[in-house]
Each structure stands twice: as C-alpha cells, then as structure tokens.
Amino acid sequence: MSDAMGQPGQRIDRWLWCARFLKSRSLAATLVQSGRVRVNGERISKASRTIRPGDALTFPLGPHIRVVKVLFLAERRGPAPEAQSLYEDLDPPAPLSSRSDPSEPQAPMREPGSGRPTKKERRQTEMLRGNDG
Incomplete structure (x- = not known):
C-alpha cells in the first residue's frame, strides 16, 4: 500500500x-x-x-x-x-532479577514443592506484609 x-x-x-x-x-x-x-x-x-x-x-x-x-x-x-x-x-x-529494588526487604524464597512453610517462615512473611498482629 x-x-x-x-x-x-x-x-x-x-x-x-x-x-x-x-x-x-x-x-x-x-x-x-x-x-x-x-x-x-x-x-x-x-x-x-x-x-x-x-x-x-x-x-x-x-x-x-x-x-x-x-x-x-x-x-x-x-x-x-x-x-x-x-x-x-x-x-x-x-x-x-533486576526488576526489584535491592533495598526492599524480600520474602524468603522457598524451593517449589518443598511443602508448607514453617512457623518461622510464616512469621517472616507476615512481618513483611505488615500483618504482625
């Protein structure tokens, strides 16, 4: 055209x-x-x-x-x-890998298929989300 x-x-x-x-x-x-x-x-x-x-x-x-x-x-x-x-x-x-800000706290990474998170890992995740109640 x-x-x-x-x-x-x-x-x-x-x-x-x-x-x-x-x-x-x-x-x-x-x-x-x-x-x-x-x-x-x-x-x-x-x-x-x-x-x-x-x-x-x-x-x-x-x-x-x-x-x-x-x-x-x-x-x-x-x-x-x-x-x-x-x-x-x-x-x-x-x-x-370069998209996230390195100064931001990151949730702990788990291997796929490793089962449910432990109590310690769950607390860390909740703390990052701000649900520390």
Whole structure:
C-alpha cells in the first residue's frame, strides 16, 4: 500500500497484528483506538493511521511499555522469527532479577514443592506484609 506521496506504508493495526504483538487485528485496532499508542511521539487514535519504516512506536503491552522501531512493512502474518525481523526493540523488558529494588526487604524464597512453610517462615512473611498482629 502507498500513500498520496507514493511512499510505501501500512495500517498500524495490521502491522501490529502481523508483527505478533496482538493475537487479532481487532485487538490491535482496539488498542490504537484507546489512544494509548504513539507514533514518533504523537498520540494516535485511528487504526487506519499509516506507518512507514523508520517510525518509532510506543504502546502498552501487558505490564510493559513497548518501544519499537519499524524496520520493514509486513507482507503477511508469518512465523515468530519472521515477525521479529519487522522491528527493532528499542527498550527491551528488564530481566526478572533486576526488576526489584535491592533495598526492599524480600520474602524468603522457598524451593517449589518443598511443602508448607514453617512457623518461622510464616512469621517472616507476615512481618513483611505488615500483618504482625
């Protein structure tokens, strides 16, 4: 698809779906229409907005804010490796280990399948939650 100036472009809802950020095109259109998607820093609310290679997209996805740069336009919704080649992730999500603040007290970690917590472990957990009553 080309715009009025002859530059290649693609609808943002279709591109988000082809890049496998959302499971359906209607979910992609709903996300865009909610007004929470930005293209090059500009808030958009129309799913028919045309995007081009080089555009930067910012949008919420689950608990993360995704920032991606469009590298290529999608010809089809292909497999995941093909979809990942359509964009460059400018702000990848932080690994789980670095998300928590090291100054915060942490609940004691237990091995999965180790049974019920002991009385001492239960008291430590309650103290962290503020239920020391």
